[in-house]
Amino acid sequence: MADFPSLFGDLCANVIQNGGGCYTVRAYVDAQNGFGAMIRNHYVARLQQTSKVNWRLVELEM
Numbered sequence: 001m002a003d004f005p006s007l008f009g010d011l012c013a014n015v016i017q018n019g020g021g022c023y024t025v026r027a028y029v030d031a032q033n034g035f036g037a038m039i040r041n042h043y044v045a046r047l048q049q050t051s052k053v054n055w056r057l058v059e060l061e062m
Helices: none
Strands: 015-019 022-032 038-049 055-061
Touching: none
Parallel strands: none
Antiparallel strands: 015 022, 022 038, 038 055
16 A cells, blocks of 8 residues: 655645656655555656656656
8 A cells, every 4th residue: 555645735745847848746655564554755756748648757766
């Protein structure tokens, strides 16, 4: 099980438009480990929009 923050809330993800169809998303995911505990991992994803409905992951830092 994994929970991501809402884009529209108090604990929202941070999305930055870098220009040229590129975006940076700073957020976290709460994921359940093998012992049942929820672990929070922060990440930064850099994405590029390749068409109206398609995206390409350029880089992912965790």
